[in-house]
Amino acid sequence: MVSFLFDYISVNTFWTIVLVVHALLAVATLGALTHQAMSVALPVRQATDPAGFVTRFRAVYGAGYATAICVLWVATFVVGAWIYTKYRIAIRIPLERTGYWKTLGFFELKEHVAALGLAMLPAYWYFWKNSKNPIYDSARKAVTLLLAAMCWFAFLVGHVLNNARGFG
Amino acid sequence: MTAVVDPGTATREKRTSSLASPSLGTFTIVFAIAAPVIYVVSELANLPLFTYHPGTGRIDFGWAAARANEGPAMYWYGWIATMLISSALLGALTSRFLPGLGERLPLFLIWLLPLLALPILAYALMPFWTR
Numbered sequence: 001m002v003s004f005l006f007d008y009i010s011v012n013t014f015w016t017i018v019l020v021v022h023a024l025l026a027v028a029t030l031g032a033l034t035h036q037a038m039s040v041a042l043p044v045r046q047a048t049d050p051a052g053f054v055t056r057f058r059a060v061y062g063a064g065y066a067t068a069i070c071v072l073w074v075a076t077f078v079v080g081a082w083i084y085t086k087y088r089i090a091i092r093i094p095l096e097r098t099g100y101w102k103t104l105g106f107f108e109l110k111e112h113v114a115a116l117g118l119a120m121l122p123a124y125w126y127f128w129k130n131s132k133n134p135i136y137d138s139a140r141k142a143v144t145l146l147l148a149a150m151c152w153f154a155f156l157v158g159h160v161l162n163n164a165r166g167f168g
Numbered sequence: 169m170t171a172v173v174d175p176g177t178a179t180r181e182k183r184t185s186s187l188a189s190p191s192l193g194t195f196t197i198v199f200a201i202a203a204p205v206i207y208v209v210s211e212l213a214n215l216p217l218f219t220y221h222p223g224t225g226r227i228d229f230g231w232a233a234a235r236a237n238e239g240p241a242m243y244w245y246g247w248i249a250t251m252l253i254s255s256a257l258l259g260a261l262t263s264r265f266l267p268g269l270g271e272r273l274p275l276f277l278i279w280l281l282p283l284l285a286l287p288i289l290a291y292a293l294m295p296f297w298t299r
Contacts, residue, residue: 146283
């Protein structure tokens with residue numbers, strides 16, 4: 001499908017570009033989820049003047065982030081799943097040969113975490129779209145915090161693995 | 169006197185009402201509760217919907233072992249397909265026949281089950297931790 005690109009760039013350059021896109025999507029997801037998680041964990045109860053950085057960071061309208069976070073999670077997931085096909089041959093096998101077993105184990109766990117997070121998205125989205133319904137308050141808070149923790153875990157593990165061996 | 173009606177009002181009200189519908193809530197809640205259970209069972213019992221062989225690009229239905237000289241086999245895509253399709257089917261059936269069920273299910277299961285799934289999945293990765 002993309003083989004015509006290899007007339008212009010090398011295979012490694014292509015996968016590096018895809019990996020950078022994956023990383024940028026992950027950064028956007030991480031930022032949005034962290035803002036939203038802070039807004040539910042430490043909500044700003046009244047306007048303070050002058051507001052500090054932390055207050056402004058957590059003073060976002062959480063419901064406005066829900067759809068964007070779902071779209072970003074799915075987009076990051078799809079691009080990551082595409083890279084995973086290349087990773088299995090070009091990255092994992094050399095890392096196995098050099099004995100990076102725990103790094104690889106954490107990466108496999110990250111893939112599970114990303115899949116479990118994906119499965120929570122419909123309920124997460126529904127809870128936020130019904131944010132005025134108080135029966136969803138505690139579930140919405142817990143699901144948001146868990147998704148944020150999952151996103152941080154996945155991001156950091158992916159970053160460490162890329163440090164161990166990237167496509168370049 | 170002519171009443172001025174915002175043309176977007178009816179659409180917004182309809183959208184809000186559909187977002188709050190019990191059947192949509194039931195679908196999303198049943199989906200979220202079923203998915204981690206199905207994912208863990210699919211992983212532990214070797215029940216991927218398909219197996220992908222990245223070395224050759226071949227896809228086998230269900231679980232298939234890696235073939236000699238063809239590189240490794242990947243099951244993660246198949247586990248996700250099993251999870252998404254089964255959970256969506258379960259959610260759709262429940263929302264169709266038991267639309268009010270979502271209001272009676274304990275919502276803490278939506279975050280507790282993925283949390284419980286993680287140590288099980290980490291245990292399944294034991295060869296990585298003990299080498």
